[in-house]
Structure formats: structure tokens, C-alpha cells
Amino acid sequence: MADEPQGVKTFVLDTNVLLHNATALTAFEDNEVVLPIRVLEEIDNFKTMNDELGRNARMAIRTIDGLRNGGNLKDGARLENGGTLRVIAGEPLPDELGLDPTEPDNRILGVAYHLAQSGKRVIFISKDINARVKSDALGIVAQDFEREKVRFDELFKGWRTLSVDKEVVDGFYANKYWEPRDEKLEPNEFVVLEDNGNPKHTGVGRFDGKQGRVIGLSSDRNVAWNVRARSKEQRMAIELLLDDDVKMVTLVGQAGTGKTLLALAAALQRVVQDQRYEKILVTRPIMPLGRDIGYLPGSMEDKLSHWMQPIFDNLKFLLSGRFRPGNETADDLLNTGTVELEALTYIRGRSIAGQFIIVDEAQNLTPHEVKTIVSRAGEDTKLVLTGDPYQIDNPYLDSSSNGLTYSADRLKSSDITGHMTLTRSERSPLASLAAERL
Numbered sequence: 001m002a003d004e005p006q007g008v009k010t011f012v013l014d015t016n017v018l019l020h021n022a023t024a025l026t027a028f029e030d031n032e033v034v035l036p037i038r039v040l041e042e043i044d045n046f047k048t049m050n051d052e053l054g055r056n057a058r059m060a061i062r063t064i065d066g067l068r069n070g071g072n073l074k075d076g077a078r079l080e081n082g083g084t085l086r087v088i089a090g091e092p093l094p095d096e097l098g099l100d101p102t103e104p105d106n107r108i109l110g111v112a113y114h115l116a117q118s119g120k121r122v123i124f125i126s127k128d129i130n131a132r133v134k135s136d137a138l139g140i141v142a143q144d145f146e147r148e149k150v151r152f153d154e155l156f157k158g159w160r161t162l163s164v165d166k167e168v169v170d171g172f173y174a175n176k177y178w179e180p181r182d183e184k185l186e187p188n189e190f191v192v193l194e195d196n197g198n199p200k201h202t203g204v205g206r207f208d209g210k211q212g213r214v215i216g217l218s219s220d221r222n223v224a225w226n227v228r229a230r231s232k233e234q235r236m237a238i239e240l241l242l243d244d245d246v247k248m249v250t251l252v253g254q255a256g257t258g259k260t261l262l263a264l265a266a267a268l269q270r271v272v273q274d275q276r277y278e279k280i281l282v283t284r285p286i287m288p289l290g291r292d293i294g295y296l297p298g299s300m301e302d303k304l305s306h307w308m309q310p311i312f313d314n315l316k317f318l319l320s321g322r323f324r325p326g327n328e329t330a331d332d333l334l335n336t337g338t339v340e341l342e343a344l345t346y347i348r349g350r351s352i353a354g355q356f357i358i359v360d361e362a363q364n365l366t367p368h369e370v371k372t373i374v375s376r377a378g379e380d381t382k383l384v385l386t387g388d389p390y391q392i393d394n395p396y397l398d399s400s401s402n403g404l405t406y407s408a409d410r411l412k413s414s415d416i417t418g419h420m421t422l423t424r425s426e427r428s429p430l431a432s433l434a435a436e437r438l
Helices: 015-020 022-026 037-044 052-070 104-117 129-137 166-175 232-241 259-273 300-307 309-318 330-335 367-374 403-410 429-437
Strands: 010-013 032-036 084-088 122-125 141-143 159-164 190-195 198-208 213-216 248-253 279-284 339-343 355-359 382-387 417-422
Touching: 010 015, 010 104, 015 022, 015 037, 015 052, 022 052, 032 037, 032 104, 037 052, 037 084, 037 104, 052 084, 052 367, 104 122, 104 129, 122 129, 129 141, 159 232, 166 190, 166 198, 166 213, 190 232, 198 232, 232 248, 232 259, 232 417, 248 259, 248 403, 259 279, 259 309, 259 355, 259 382, 309 330, 330 339, 367 382, 367 403, 382 403
Parallel strands: 010 032, 010 122, 032 084, 122 141, 159 190, 248 382, 248 417, 279 339, 279 355, 355 382
Antiparallel strands: 190 198, 198 213
16 A cells, blocks of 8 residues: 555544444545454444344445445555545554453554554544553554534533513513524523523523524413423423424433423323323333343333333322322323333334324433434324433443434424423432432
8 A cells, every 4th residue: 555645544443433333434534444354353243133233233344345346455445535444454462561462452452553653643443431541551542433422511401591681571571572683592492581680580481493582481381291390491391392393302311300200291291181192102222221121031011111110100100199180090001002112122114103202211322323213203293302411321322422412412403303401300309419419
């Protein structure tokens, strides 16, 4: 291969990058992408799996095979973006470095190490934190794969407070709307207009992107299934959940903030009481938690009961005498099919119309998995994603790269989507204390 042009970087990819996103090969512009041959061996172990990892493995293998038409993989096959892809067998790490040469991660790092020793500008790309730490210890620049990442500390909250003159708040109440002039607001973003002379004198509305106005909240959407909001954020969330024009809602919050309870209450309201949708479909990711439901004993319903217990708990609470408008029980709704519990594994391939879908624990999904779920939504379906980005079980995701926060950020400018970040725990004083201090 010809000498490396000035400015060209060499990106060595770890196996988990392709298993996370099969299109990663094309994400590095006109640079050199290197796959250690060990990566191909590891991908081959996943290609028969019937899940997201298996699908990404198969797609990556087909992509690599197709690139052989553009040149020899050993010397460098041309990528569409102007870069090249090479597959290298590599050499083991020197014994003096103290790393076990038989470990798969170390064999992959060995390729990066020897390329760096040859004078190339090497960057090791991995979703594995420990692999990145070892790479850095070897003097090799290491990075996470950041094509589908957002700045979590700057994540769109779904609402903001604006300090305004008293006359603005008074005019908002009189006219039921306010027209912002200098503020750039997102569709369905909530605004708290606060009197700069009296902070208790406020008005709350939601920005209508089509009208260009902040509209006062609807009195018809302040209670869901007899559940009243305990905070302004919950009040805003209920507004989004009960608005049929908002086809997708993302709710982010730590444990106890009420995100799942509010989503279920709104679903019961719109399905059971208002009969607006045909049924409620509730699902949660199972694979990221470590084991497939197939390893658990019993029928599919028995297996799902272990994973769906938090949903059962919330349903029983909402169908207790305190909230229930009728005589329905959780078992009644499940037996009649009004509420359907489904493993996320079986969502792919379906077209789901006329349903209120809740995806709980969505922080354990990749951006591609969320895209797959959203694309299943058919005509007249509402989709709600809930989750806590601080409690992620998937080892290759974090608060900035998971599908929940990614979709909240990327879809915030649409008129048919809404987002709310819930910050105050409402479960109990003890739960609030734990969320704040532990």
C-alpha cells in the first residue's frame, strides 16, 4: 500500500462497535479503517443469533464481503466515502507490556499497537471502557464510537422558565396565549412565564410550532385516570400523554419521578375510559438485562411475568379503589386483551395500528433499536418511551448514547413529538432521599 497521506488517520475498530452499529465502517470519512482479523472471528460467533447483535453481525459481514469488489482487503478496499478498509492479522503484544496475548481484546489491541509503532496516527475505537483504558495505557489514543451520541448534560428538558414583565403574564391569562419574539422554542416545549417582580405570579403554556404561540394548558388534560400531577413537570407530562396529536412522547427521570405510572394512567384513560385506542401494548427490553426469556422456566406468559412485575405493580395500584373509575382489575384487562404485555424481541416485523404503546426502561435500547420500534407504529398509534439514563444495564451504552436520550434530542423539533424530563421523586420521602443523596 502507498505511503499514508498527510492527515490521514487509522481507526482500529473493536468488535463491539460493529455489533452496536453495523454501519460504523462508513463513519470515519476519508481515513483508513482497520479491522483486526480477530474482530471477524468474534462477529462470526454472533451471526446466528436472532436479536439485534445477530442482525448487526450479519449486516457487517455482508458489508465487508461487498467491499471486496473494491480491492483486496489485505491491501485496502475502497470505501464509498473515499477511505479504505483493511483487515489485518496483526502481531501479539510484546511480553514486557504484561498483557495476556491470548485474550481476544489484547489481540485486537496488538494490531493497534503495532500500527502505532510503525508511525501511523492510530485511534482505537471501542464501546468497551476497559479496552479503552488499556489502549490509553499503551499510549494509543482511544475513543468511544460517538456517531449516535448526544450531550446528556445539555439534553432538551422539554420546558423552560422565562422571566418577563408583569404585563406579559397578565396578557397571557387574558388572551390564553403569548407570542414569543426573541426566544427560539421547540414544538411542544413548555414555558413557565415568571413575573420578574413577583416569582409566584406565573403562567404556564405549551409552544405551538405551527401557530408560533405559547398556548395555555388545556383544562381537559390535567388528570389521567384520576391521577393528578404532583409537580409542574408531571402536569406537563400529562398534557403530552393525553394529546392525540402528539404521536410520540419521551419521559426521562430517575426512580420515583412517576414516568411509568403517568404513562400507564394516560393509557388507561385513553383506552379503557375514553375508548380512543384499541388496546395498551406494554413492552420492556429483556436482552440488555443479561438473559433471554428463553432461559426462564414456564410458558412465555410465565417468563414475561418476571420481567413485567413493575408494570403489574403499577397496574394494580392504578386499578385499586383509590383511582379506578369502574370495576376492572389488572387480570380482567390482561385476560380480555385490553392490556397486552409483549417481549421486545417480538416487536420487529409487526405493524401496530390503533394502540397506545409504552416502552419502559428504554434507556437500555440502542438508537437503532428505538428506530426499529418507532417504525413499527402504524396508523393512529401513540408511542411512549420511558426510562432513567442513570440506570443503564447495557454495558455498551451510557447516558449520552442510549436510544431514549438520543431520540429525545433528535426528534425535539417535530410537531408530533414531545419530551419531558422529570426531576422530583414522588414515590415516598425515603425514595426521594435515596434519589437525592445515594
